[in-house]
Amino acid sequence: MHHPYNRAALQQQIASSGLKATHQRIVVYEALMELHDKHPVAEDVFLHLKPNNPTISLGTVYKTLDTLAENGLIKRVLSEKGSNRYDADTTAHNHIYCSKTKEIVDYRDEELEELLTSFFKKRHIENFEISNFFLQLSGSKVDPDKQVIITRLK
């Protein structure tokens, strides 16, 4: 086993949402961790799992991703076009979307989080309960083969 996490804890997590900790839910979750950089769509997850789980069905993957997202165990990521993409990382972070490669790159920035949180403390939104907010940067990679790196300027 090469996952730096505890499968028992995951079963526990799933169960504590009132869900059955089925094999499918566990492997879908693990696939999401393994494919983290890809922010995969349902079909990516399905294809990733198929070799070792030949009987899993695409419909189940759809349902499982939806169920896990509804229960806050994973997050749905908005993408520029069409299909839902998913992220096992539910901690606060933003995304950078590249329209050239369709990649979604994580953008974690504590300073930004704090800036926005404190900003919204000064805004009062009447008749609305914010469950979350996110910032998305869109644009395109200059060199598709290289990484995107965010640095702080002095």
Place this chain on the structure above:
Amino acid sequence: MHHPYNRAALQQQIASSGLKATHQRIVVYEALMELHDKHPVAEDVFLHLKPNNPTISLGTVYKTLDTLAENGLIKRVLSEKGSNRYDADTTAHNHIYCSKTKEIVDYRDEELEELLTSFFKKRHIENFEISNFFLQLSGSKVDPDKQVIITRLK
């Protein structure tokens, strides 16, 4: 005619993108203005236009929305689920998404724009050209029948 805008200017705008200023493109654009609060999907636009433009086809609406968006005449709005939604207003603004009513409410906030712009001046993003960034607040209306109002706290 009850539009507070200049149709000739729109034709001009369309033409200056190298596109033909067809009747369909004009009425699709106008529909988008009229349905602004709805941030409509293609089908909403189609149904809105059908009565006065009985021969317009849904396929054309899809193509037109795509063409206008590609040419920066309108904006695509990301929505929590599935289909593309559109906005004729291309000026900088953010959106509030209500998961209860599926509404998208405009959120215009100059202070926020400025805060973010100056923040990103201090971040250097290597190998990426930002074309735009947007913030989305998600959550749900407390009373679906009432408006969402954002106010500044002193």
Place this chain on the structure above:
DNA sequence: TTTACTGCAAAATGTTTGCATAAGG
């Protein structure tokens, strides 16, 4: 043993395509 979940296939939804016809410049 009961209830919730899966797999499968079919249906529904949303979007794109190809091509003959029509309209814009």
Place this chain on the structure above:
DNA sequence: CCTTATGCAAACATTTTGCAGTAAA
């Protein structure tokens, strides 16, 4: 005129559904 866009219907892609059978608790 020449080119680009439209309308239509069919194709495609993605997601959901219904239901009989299976696995979790």
